[in-house]
Amino acid sequence: MSWDPKIYMAFADERTRPAGELLSRVTNADPKRVADLGCGPGNSTGLLVARWPNADVEGIESSQEMIAGAKASGVKARWTLADVAHWSPSQRYDVIFSNATLQWLDDHRHLLPRLMGYIEDGGTFAFQMPRNFDAPSHVLMREVAASGPWSAKLRDVRKLNVGEPGFYFDILAEHTASLDIWETSYLQVMEGDDPVYRWVSATGLRPFAQALEGEEREAYLSEYRRRLREAYPKRADGKTLFPFQRIFIVAKK
Numbered sequence: 001m002s003w004d005p006k007i008y009m010a011f012a013d014e015r016t017r018p019a020g021e022l023l024s025r026v027t028n029a030d031p032k033r034v035a036d037l038g039c040g041p042g043n044s045t046g047l048l049v050a051r052w053p054n055a056d057v058e059g060i061e062s063s064q065e066m067i068a069g070a071k072a073s074g075v076k077a078r079w080t081l082a083d084v085a086h087w088s089p090s091q092r093y094d095v096i097f098s099n100a101t102l103q104w105l106d107d108h109r110h111l112l113p114r115l116m117g118y119i120e121d122g123g124t125f126a127f128q129m130p131r132n133f134d135a136p137s138h139v140l141m142r143e144v145a146a147s148g149p150w151s152a153k154l155r156d157v158r159k160l161n162v163g164e165p166g167f168y169f170d171i172l173a174e175h176t177a178s179l180d181i182w183e184t185s186y187l188q189v190m191e192g193d194d195p196v197y198r199w200v201s202a203t204g205l206r207p208f209a210q211a212l213e214g215e216e217r218e219a220y221l222s223e224y225r226r227r228l229r230e231a232y233p234k235r236a237d238g239k240t241l242f243p244f245q246r247i248f249i250v251a252k253k
């Protein structure tokens with residue numbers, strides 16, 4: 001799947017805020033080696049570099065477009081093109097951080113203990129994922145996908161990988177000295193026309209849009225956009241409310 005750093009960063013504040021809130025719960029004072037998994041255009045990595053200017057901070061990312069954006073961001077980190085699903089570093093890290101990425105990877109039951117294995121004793125694995133897959137934005141994406149002539153092409157384009165908080169406690173408890181898990185629901189106040197459509201166009205809608213072409217693609221997107229407008233109506237003041245739930249996990253070894 002391809003990404004577009006420019007479209008993604010159109011909502012830079014809303015997308016980066018959870019990274020800051022996650023980072024505020026990481027207590028390591030002077031980590032030497034820090035990784036940002038799925039660093040995107042470097043926005044989350046920038047927070048890590050600002051917090052620990054003396055650390056060796058590495059952004060790891062599977063998208064060529066995103067890592068080009070990260071390199072152009074001016075954030076002083078090392079950048080590595082790699083797929084986290086197969087990532088197997090030769091040295092451990094004091095902090096592994098990941099904001100809004102691990103929802104794209106499956107098999108969390110095996111992935112997360114494996115990533116925990118790359119953490120030094122006393123180090124921290126901290127990650128945040130959206131847990132909004134039952135929100136109208138995602139339900140409608142799937143409903144429209146299942147109800148048109150495109151249904152066969154869209155059937156398996158996106159797996160839902162994110163579990164309940166207790167699922168993560170059960171997976172990680174035996175690998176951690178302490179585990180801090182919480183959820184936040186942000187009431188995002190959006191401006192302009194079709195803001196929810198513009199938001200998902202940069203992320204969750206991409207596997208659906210990229211599986212179709214030409215008129216069929218336009219028809220799918222236009223029906224989805226119409227249904228989104230009903231689900232997220234513009235208010236009298238012109239703003240649109242887009243509630244967004246996220247899960248945060250800070251696992252200390």
Ligand SMILES: C[S@@+](CC[C@H](N)C(=O)[O-])C[C@H]1O[C@@H](n2cnc3c(N)ncnc32)[C@H](O)[C@@H]1O
Nearest residue numbers: 038039040044061062063066083084099101104
């Ligand atoms: C929603 S963006 C998050 C970017 C940034 N961390 C932030 O805080 O906004 C998700 C990023 O994860 C990357 N990604 C998705 N699957 C990945 C994988 N298997 N390995 C590495 N990066 C991946 C995508 O390319 C994308 O840049």
